[in-house]
Amino acid sequence: MSEIIFAQALRAYLANEGSNTPVLAGFAEPHIARTLTAIHKSPGDAWPLERLSKIAGLSRTAFSSRFLQCTTMTPLEYLTNWRMQIARKQLTTTNESIVEIAEQVGYHSEAAFSRVFKKHHSFAPGTYRRNARSSV
Missing domain, CATH: 1.10.10.60 (Homeodomain-like)
Structure with missing residues (x-):
């Protein structure tokens, strides 16, 4: 029960003021959240930009730009x-x-x-x- 409450509180935070917090903002953006989740699940995997952008469903340029905007880091820096x-x-x-x-x-x-x-x-x-x- 506490996990559900925490998840709901986190979602509410991300939808509001948390969307301006670096890194957390990445989890609020669906395209970037998919790549962050993948990285967190398997940090030891090879993560070339092409693979990450494919997971995000964006071109490499759009992905890189949006990732930097959300997290204030490049995908490689974050990884x-x-x-x-x-x-x-x-x-x-x-x-x-x-x-x-x-x-x-x-x-x-x-x-x-x-x-x-x-x-x-x-x-x-x-x-x-x-x-x-x-x-x-």
């Missing part, structure tokens, strides 16, 4: 940010290896994953994990 959020959580809550986490979030090499992670979080994944665990 990378989402993957890094998942990776950060996995590093702090699991004992999975960095390679396993990298693969789960769509990176085929630990080196590529580490470069992107460090760019987003200022630390290499292993250092981030050690720092997070030592502060608990």
